[in-house]
Structures are given as structure tokens and as C-alpha cells.
Amino acid sequence: MRGAFIVIEGLDRSGKSTQTNLLHERIRASGRQVELFKFPDRTTTIGQMIDAxxxxxxELEDHAIHLLFSANRWELAPRIEQSLKDGKTVLCDRYAFSGASFTSSKGLPLPWCKSPDVGLPAPDLVLFLDITPEKAAERGGYGEERYEKREMQERVREVFKGFQDEGGPWVEVDAGRPLEEVTEVMWGKVGPLVKGVEGELKRLW
Ligand code: T5A
Ligand code: NA
Structure with missing residues (x-):
């Protein structure tokens, strides 16, 4: 048995960080081992460039910033893999799906956007927190960062929905509902995985 790799994706302000932190606490409280990752990880040298x-x-050229987001995942991938090998559940707040969705929404071809992430660990479960851009905009802090604009978020949502249509371990969660209700729906999917999963870790895409 190895740990399960669980990715939480969604639009800006859909509640990813709030819910990921709640899941983290809940798994720990159940006595199981769990590691939390968040992308972008703004603490590394590459992460500081992304943050700026x-x-x-x-300012960074569109391809260049995309490659930095991917490099930020690659620099942490060995730690993700080690945690999974150690039998820990890995929770990941955003991953390569955000990378491809946001950059392709700027107009770069989706296949190119996916290419630098080829070979990264593939999740066992993706929880996609779906929310309308209107509802997201009502939540605190929206509009402070570069991509937090309505038209951009609408395009991003369409690309995310395309990943869902590809199949895979992708579960859509209605994130416009009250916080506790969203947590319960997510726990219903995560709870069965925290005792570990069988089988080799897969690779993107
Ligand atoms: N990006 C990211 C790329 O372009 N390429 C990449 O490869 C990657 C990985 C920053 C940007 O980077 C882009 C995507 C982003 O535009 P980030 O650091 O994850 O990414 O962004 P953050 O600003 O940290 O997070 P988000 O804006 O995405 O917000 P969250 O985490 O979805 O939402 P959260 O939990 O902070 O909640 C937002 C607010 O809503 C409330 C919370 O209390 C909070 O105030 N809230 C609710 N209110 C009502 N009902 C609910 N159910 C609620 N859930 C949360
Ligand atoms: Na967040």
C-alpha cells in the first residue's frame, strides 16, 4: 500500500485552500499521516519569481512564466513521491490542471501547456471545486491578483471542464454551497482513500 495522491483544483476563490486545510486536520485527527502541498509554492526561489x-x-513572457509554474511542481515532486512511498496521504492545493488551464486561457495551445508537466506524479483523485465566476467574485479578496478577472475565470472554467470530459479520477464538487456542506461532500471521496491505495503511482497525462 502507498499513500493516495489527492489534488484539489478549482477557480480562484472557490475555497480550495480552506477545504484543503480542513481535510488536512481531519485526516490528522483520524490518526493517519498526511502531507500538504500547495502550488504555486511561493517559498522557493522559483516560487518567489511566480509570486512577484x-x-x-x-513582468514575464507567457511561455516563461508557464515553465516556472511547472518547474515549481518538478522541484517538489520528489517530496511528493517520497511521502506517498512512506504511506502518507498527499493533499495538493492546485496542480498541473491549473497550470494548463490558466496558460491556455491566455491563448497558448493546450498541448504545449500540458507538455512540461509530462511525467509528474498523476493524482489518484482530483476534486474540482466548481463555482461560477460571479459567485467567486462575491468572496473576500477577489480581484487583487493578475488572473482574478471575470473573462479570464470564465475561460479557465471551460478548460477545467475539458479535463473532466477526459475522464480520469475527476470529481466535480459544487463549491457554491455552504462551507460545511462542501467539506462533507469532499470527505465522502477522501475518507475511503486515507488508509492507502494499491498499485503503482501513475504519471501525467
Ligand atoms: N496558477 C496556479 C497558474 O497560472 N498556473 C499554475 O500552474 C498554478 C499552480 C494563484 C494563481 O496562480 C494561478 C492560478 C491563480 O490565479 P493560488 O496561490 O492558489 O494561485 O491562489 P490563492 O489566491 O491562494 O487562492 P484562490 O484565490 O484560488 O482561493 P481558494 O484557495 O480557492 O479559496 P479560499 O479557500 O482562500 O477561500 C476564498 C474566500 O472564500 C471564503 C473563504 O473564507 C475566503 O474568504 N469561502 C467561502 N465562503 C462561502 N462559502 C463557502 N463554501 C466558502 N469557501 C470559502
Ligand atoms: Na488558495
Missing amino acids: YLRSQA
Whole structure:
């Protein structure tokens, strides 16, 4: 048995970080081992460049910033794999699906956007927190960062929906509902995986 790799995706302000933190606590409280990752991880050298870009304090060419987001996942991939080998559940707040969705929504071809992430660990479950851009905009803090604009979020949502149509371990969650209800729906999917999963870790895409 190895740990399960669980990715939480969704539009900006859909509640990913709130729900990922709640799941983290809940798994820990159940006595199981769990590791939390978040992308972008703004603490690394690459992450600091991404942070400056997102806060519009630095300009970067579209391909270049995309490759930095991917490099940020690659630099942490060995830690993700080790945690899974150690039997820990890995929760990941955003991953390569965000990478491909956001950059392709700027107009770059989707196959190109997916290419730098080929070979990264593939999740056993993706929980996609779906919310309308209107509802997301009503939540705190929206509009402060580069991509938090209505038209951009609408395009991103369409690309995310395309991943869902590809099949795979993709579960859509209505994130416009009250916080506790969303948590319960997510726990229903996550709970059965925290004792570990059988089989080799797969690779993207
Ligand atoms: N990006 C990311 C790329 O372009 N390429 C990539 O490869 C990657 C990985 C930053 C940006 O980077 C882009 C995508 C993003 O535009 P980020 O650091 O994850 O990504 O962004 P954050 O600003 O940290 O997070 P989000 O804006 O995405 O918000 P969350 O985590 O979805 O939402 P959360 O939990 O912070 O909640 C937002 C607010 O809503 C409330 C919360 O209390 C909070 O105030 N809330 C609810 N209110 C009512 N009902 C509910 N059910 C609620 N759930 C949460
Ligand atoms: Na977040």
C-alpha cells in the first residue's frame, strides 16, 4: 500500500485552500499521516519569481512564466513521491490542471501547456471545486491578483471542464454551497482513500 495522491483544483476563490486545510486536520485527527502541498509554492526561489509575477511586481513572457509554474511542481515532486512511498496521504492545493488551464486561457495551445508537466506524479483523485465566476467574485479578496478577472475565470472554467470530459479520477464538487456542506461532500471521496491505495503511482497525462 502507498499513500493516495489527492489534488484539489478549482477557480480562484472557490475555497480550495480552506477545504484543503480542513481535510488536512481531519485526516490528522483520524490518526493517519498526511502531507500538504500547495502550488504555486511561493517559498522557493522559483516560487518567489511566480509570486512577484502574480502580484504584478514583475513582468514575464507567457511561455516563461508557464515553465516556472511547472518547474515549481518538478522541484517538489520528489517530496511528493517520497511521502506517498512512506504511506502518507498527499493533499495538493492546485496542480498541473491549473497550470494548463490558466496558460491556455491566455491563448497558448493546450498541448504545449500540458507538455512540461509530462511525467509528474498523476493524482489518484482530483476534486474540482466548481463555482461560477460571479459567485467567486462575491468572496473576500477577489480581484487583487493578475488572473482574478471575470473573462479570464470564465475561460479557465471551460478548460477545467475539458479535463473532466477526459475522464480520469475527476470529481466535480459544487463549491457554491455552504462551507460545511462542501467539506462533507469532499470527505465522502477522501475518507475511503486515507488508509492507502494499491498499485503503482501513475504519471501525467
Ligand atoms: N496558477 C496556479 C497558474 O497560472 N498556473 C499554475 O500552474 C498554478 C499552480 C494563484 C494563481 O496562480 C494561478 C492560478 C491563480 O490565479 P493560488 O496561490 O492558489 O494561485 O491562489 P490563492 O489566491 O491562494 O487562492 P484562490 O484565490 O484560488 O482561493 P481558494 O484557495 O480557492 O479559496 P479560499 O479557500 O482562500 O477561500 C476564498 C474566500 O472564500 C471564503 C473563504 O473564507 C475566503 O474568504 N469561502 C467561502 N465562503 C462561502 N462559502 C463557502 N463554501 C466558502 N469557501 C470559502
Ligand atoms: Na488558495
